[in-house]
Amino acid sequence: MITTIQFVCPRTVSAGELVMDPNTGAWGYAKTHYAGGQIGTFSAGAGYVVTVPGNVSAGSDLWCRNGVITSAPSVPDETPCASVISVMSQADGETTALVRLY
Numbered sequence: 001m002i003t004t005i006q007f008v009c010p011r012t013v014s015a016g017e018l019v020m021d022p023n024t025g026a027w028g029y030a031k032t033h034y035a036g037g038q039i040g041t042f043s044a045g046a047g048y049v050v051t052v053p054g055n056v057s058a059g060s061d062l063w064c065r066n067g068v069i070t071s072a073p074s075v076p077d078e079t080p081c082a083s084v085i086s087v088m089s090q091a092d093g094e095t096t097a098l099v100r101l102y
Contacts, residue, residue: 003045004031011036017067018081018101027064027081027101046085046100056095060084069099 005028007021013030019042020027028042052062054071061080063073069082085098 001045002043002047005042005044006039009034009036009038009040013040018064018069020081044101048099048101049088049096050099051094051096053094055090056084056097058084058086062099
């Protein structure tokens with residue numbers, strides 16, 4: 001289920017950007033543009049459809065790089081931002097999946 005959370009933006013963010021709350025580790029999509037230090041409202045939870053490069057399967061972890069969900073971490077031991085609930089389609093080296101944000 002998609003929910004709404006609020007936290008202080010760690011930096012300036014754009015509408016639709018995926019951002020982590022540095023205090024709780026929760027991830028959410030920004031509802032609008034926010035300046036760093038401003039309290040922002042974010043959509044969180046499960047029920048997002050995303051397309052990521054690579055072939056992933058249900059239960060796979062996903063990571064965030066520059067506000068975009070990816071299928072591989074950028075550094076070892078990086079904390080994932082989401083997990084795949086179910087795969088909707090796979091084609092041309094990309095996977096479209098239903099995901100849950102952590």
